[in-house]
Amino acid sequence: xxxxxxxxxxxxxxTEPLSDDLLQVEKRLDLVKQVTHxxxxxxxxxxxxxxxxxxxxxxxxxxxxxxxxxxxxxxxVLGDDSLLGKMLTLCGETEESLAQELLQFEVQIxxxxxxxxxxxxxxxxxxxxxxxxxLAKLVLDMDSSRTSHPSTLQPGAKAESLxxxxxxxxxxxxxxxxxxxxxxxxxxxxxxxxxxxxxxLIEIQAEYHRKSLEILNSVLPQIKAQQEAxxxxxxxxxxxxxxxxxxxxxxxxxxxxxxxxxxxxxMQEEGLFRVAPSNSKLKKLKASLDCGVLxxxxxxxxxxxxxxxxxxxxRELPEPLMTTELYDEWIQASxxxxxxxxxxxxxxxxxxxxxxxxxxxRYLIKFLSKLTxxxxxxxxxxxxxxxxxxxxxxxxxxxxxxxxxxxxxxxIIEPIIQHADWFFPGGKYKxxxxxxxxxxxxxxxxxxxxxxxxxxxxxxxxxxxxCLEREGVCQIVNSHITEYx
Numbered sequence: 001x002x003x004x005x006x007x008x009x010x011x012x013x014x015t016e017p018l019s020d021d022l023l024q025v026e027k028r029l030d031l032v033k034q035v036t037h038x039x040x041x042x043x044x045x046x047x048x049x050x051x052x053x054x055x056x057x058x059x060x061x062x063x064x065x066x067x068x069x070x071x072x073x074x075x076x077v078l079g080d081d082s083l084l085g086k087m088l089t090l091c092g093e094t095e096e097s098l099a100q101e102l103l104q105f106e107v108q109i110x111x112x113x114x115x116x117x118x119x120x121x122x123x124x125x126x127x128x129x130x131x132x133x134x135l136a137k138l139v140l141d142m143d144s145s146r147t148s149h150p151s152t153l154q155p156g157a158k159a160e161s162l163x164x165x166x167x168x169x170x171x172x173x174x175x176x177x178x179x180x181x182x183x184x185x186x187x188x189x190x191x192x193x194x195x196x197x198x199x200x201l202i203e204i205q206a207e208y209h210r211k212s213l214e215i216l217n218s219v220l221p222q223i224k225a226q227q228e229a230x231x232x233x234x235x236x237x238x239x240x241x242x243x244x245x246x247x248x249x250x251x252x253x254x255x256x257x258x259x260x261x262x263x264x265x266x267m268q269e270e271g272l273f274r275v276a277p278s279n280s281k282l283k284k285l286k287a288s289l290d291c292g293v294l295x296x297x298x299x300x301x302x303x304x305x306x307x308x309x310x311x312x313x314x315r316e317l318p319e320p321l322m323t324t325e326l327y328d329e330w331i332q333a334s335x336x337x338x339x340x341x342x343x344x345x346x347x348x349x350x351x352x353x354x355x356x357x358x359x360x361x362r363y364l365i366k367f368l369s370k371l372t373x374x375x376x377x378x379x380x381x382x383x384x385x386x387x388x389x390x391x392x393x394x395x396x397x398x399x400x401x402x403x404x405x406x407x408x409x410x411x412i413i414e415p416i417i418q419h420a421d422w423f424f425p426g427g428k429y430k431x432x433x434x435x436x437x438x439x440x441x442x443x444x445x446x447x448x449x450x451x452x453x454x455x456x457x458x459x460x461x462x463x464x465x466x467c468l469e470r471e472g473v474c475q476i477v478n479s480h481i482t483e484y485x
Contacts, residue, residue: 015139017177025184026132029125032194036121043114047106059103068095083230087223094219098212105208113201120194128183135176142169234290237316244356251363254289258310259367261296266303267370268377273388277305285309314392321361322394326352330394334411343415343422350416350423361393362424369420386413
């Protein structure tokens with residue numbers, strides 16, 4: 001303390017043992033220590049596993065491992081016979097694989113980055129700084145010994161002793177300074193090695209993400225295949241083509257199911273398709289149609305809900321059943337004043353419909369034609385049906401539909417219903433039979449007729465499982481079709 005006080009008040013001359021370059025290195029040491037300490041702390045916080053723990057123990061603590069276990073247990077509860085159970089199994093296995101990759105990633109990060117940063121921030125740099133403090137003490141001792149040996153001191157034993165003490169202090173200071181200088185220069189020379197820690201961090205992260213992406217890319221096709229193979233899929237709001245391809249049907253299930261039930265209980269219902277159903281009943285019926293199971297007895301008492309579900313399905317199609325592409329052609333045909341030319345124009349547009357759209361449009365028109373036979377009771381003439389159903393069969397992308405456009409659509413649907421047998425002749429339900437290339441001779445004079453069928457009462461599984469083979473409306477009983485011509 002006396003030595004330090006002497007230097008502080010100026011009694012002893014303070015010696016600076018380090019060069020200007022080493023003084024700059026000393027300042028850089030403080031900055032590097034600060035940065036590496038902060039980086040080590042934040043990087044350690046990013047590790048999800050228990051640092052320093054063994055592999056299995058560390059793996060159990062990973063959130064991904066716990067998620068994988070939860071998914072697998074959930075799959076066991078739901079069973080592999082359900083789509084959700086299959087998805088949980090695949091996802092659980094995937095999360096477990098990702099957890100193992102994460103475990104290897106964290107162990108490597110801890111070994112190659114975290115621990116070296118800790119050694120640099122908490123061992124190497126502090127050791128150099130400790131030597132620097134020791135050198136400062138030795139310099140203080142040397143300067144004090146010089147002060148204690150004035151040049152006016154007479155030669156003798158005491159003078160010799162003081163001289164030896166001064167030389168010894170200077171020698172100790174020189175040794176410490178050389179060692180400190182070597183360590184400082186070594187630190188500067190190793191900056192490339194220290195910077196490699198961060199390059200290693202990015203390389204390990206890149207490898208981890210590459211392997212994780214490979215795992216995800218390998219499982220995604222399996223997940224999609226399971227979903228595509230699952231027959232029970234929603235149909236409302238889905239593409240007609242996709243629904244038919246998945247279910248293996250020719251007629252969309254909601255159309256066929258609703259028509260089947262209406263044939264049984266709704267043909268003489270006044271205002272069918274015009275009277276709005278109960279929202280709750282309509283929502284329930286749509287959900288039942290989406291999952292493929294209907295309680296026929298329940299809905300037979302409410303034909304308006306059935307008609308509303310059919311209208312909703314048509315309106316919720318991504319593209320109108322009569323297609324957006326042919327919209328202008330339909331409108332142009334409806335504008336023709338001559339009846340025969342108008343019918344020929346409508347037939348020409350009808351023949352251009354895609355096969356799936358044509359089959360379903362034909363099926364629906366045949367049913368509506370049948371419905372007109374009961375117009376005295378249900379008050380639904382071809383014109384009335386065209387008014388309420390036309391906007392659900394054909395619409396434009398323009399949100400504000402003008403009255404003239406609505407009337408044009410009525411002018412399209414009404415004559416097609418009136419002359420259904422002329423537009424769709426023949427007994428077989430094939431595209432070639434309902435798309436003749438020849439022109440028809442004159443406007444038709446009769447409409448389609450068909451005997452009414454009966455529907456088995458009770459809760460019937462109407463999951464899609466078969467296709468129409470003949471024209472007309474078919475009913476489904478235990479996944480079998482009863483046809484009529």
